[in-house]
Amino acid sequence: MTTTLIVRDATLVINGAPEKRKNPGLHLPRRLSEVEGMEIGLVEECAEVLLTAAGGEESAPEVLEALILIAIAHESIGARMGLTPASTGRRLAARFERAGKAENALGLLEFLVEELPGEPFIERDLAAVMRRQGVVRDLADRYFERAKSLIREGRAEEAMGWLRETLQIDRSRKDVVRLIRDLRFQEHALAQSRQVRWRFVAMALAVSLGLSFIIIREVRLLDQYRQIPEAVPGNPHSTEERLVVLESFIKANPAWHRAFHVLQERSTLRIETDRIEELRNELQQREDQKTGERLLSAEAAMYRGMTLSDGTEWRSALDEFKKALEWGGENWEHREQVQRDVEAIAEFLREGGELGQ
CATH class of the missing domain: 1.25.40 (Serine Threonine Protein Phosphatase 5, Tetratricopeptide repeat)
Structure with missing residues (x-):
């Protein structure tokens, strides 16, 4: 073969x-x-x-x-x-x-x-x-079909090149002109849609960032609030200290999600501190009253001692002066004078031999 x-x-x-x-x-x-x-x-x-x-x-x-x-x-x-x-x-x-x-x-x-x-x-x-x-018409038809195929595949930009080639071959093709116009309109609409979409994305991103910032700020403020020393029941100093710190916190952060709760607590603490202050004033008044009564008793004892000493009742005068010193206290204005009188009477009685009896 x-x-x-x-x-x-x-x-x-x-x-x-x-x-x-x-x-x-x-x-x-x-x-x-x-x-x-x-x-x-x-x-x-x-x-x-x-x-x-x-x-x-x-x-x-x-x-x-x-x-x-x-x-x-x-x-x-x-x-x-x-x-x-x-x-x-x-x-x-x-x-x-x-x-x-x-x-x-x-x-x-x-x-x-x-x-x-x-x-x-x-x-x-x-x-x-x-x-x-x-066979230009057949070539134009082929290019046109190729362009439509590319459009169906979503490759509009590439299809536009084939449509231009078709139009260069046969400028009488109105269908090609219409398709080019439609593609340009779609491209413009798509560009606008992208622009709107990007605006929406940018807005959503801005909102997301804003919310993130707010959440982070709220968490930070809540942590700061929880770090304020608690008011211990029965301890006026801790109550006053918490109120002072709370006042500064509210002034620095007037707006946050627990602001109303903090304001309520401040009002409660103010009422409590006012009550504590009233109690202090009442106690101070009682103390002042007792001190006044004690000083009056001291002065009365001093005057009785002076009267008794004028009558040479030295022992009774000495007792009254000692009571005056006891009731007058360390800061009594007549203490030095009465102390000298006590020492003088005591010395006098020792010299007379009566103090030792």
């Missing part, structure tokens, strides 16, 4: 009967699904045979078509054997166009565009062939 015969067999296996592959754009999509279902071993053998006949510019178109089908249907085989369907397809399309088979070139490139999305060079080659062949 000759090499030519082997290549022909491999071509028939991959491409199918020759009468069914007049236009690549029609038969390649049909054959692709069949090649995908073939056994890997068979496809590999065909690929190895076809590669031997694919070198140079004189390669048969059906050989290149078969290699393109294998590379697309079985990517792993294509990658392992170095098959590049995009470059091979562009090469074959150029040969078709040079041979005057523009329809075949267009069909092949359309097939490649469909199966190899994202290959910009294939798109560009297809557009160039369509321009050269005068």
Whole structure:
């Protein structure tokens, strides 16, 4: 079996009967699904045979078509054997166009565009062939469909470029103009929506920060309030001390969530301190009254002692003077005078011998 015969067999296996592959754009999509279902071993053998006949510019178109089908249907085989369907397809399309088979070139490139999305060079080659062949309307339709597909995918900015290309090819396309206008309107509306959304986010962030600040402040003030020394029942000093600190706290922090409670406590403490002050005043008055009575008794005893001493009743006078000293206390204004009288009478009585009896 000759090499030519082997290549022909491999071509028939991959491409199918020759009468069914007049236009690549029609038969390649049909054959692709069949090649995908073939056994890997068979496809590999065909690929190895076809590669031997694919070198140079004189390669048969059906050989290149078969290699393109294998590379697309079985990517792993294509990658392992170095098959590049995009470059091979562009090469074959150029040969078709040079041979005057523009329809075949267009069909092949359309097939490649469909199966190899994202290959910009294939798109560009297809557009160039369509321009050269005068099928501008078809090219505009293709660009328009591509733009609509991108819009459905949410890639409006990229679609806008294809719509502009469409309008450059055919300026009579009012549908393209309307779609461009709609996209611009949507873009403007989307920008406004983003602006509103960002404003809302900024406002929400500001409110959140404000609430965080308020919460932190409230927690801090509550902690400060709890650190104020408690008023001990029955201890007036602790009550007065808490009231003083509480007054300063209220003055420094007039507004917070427990301000009313603190004001109530201040009122209670003020009432308590007023009661304590009244009690102190009452006790002081009683003490002053007792002191006054004691001093009056001391003066009365002093005057009685003076009267008795004038009558030479020395012992009785001495007793009265001693009572006066006892009742008058250490700070009595007549203490020094009475003390001298006591000492003088005592000395006099000792000299007379009566004190010792």
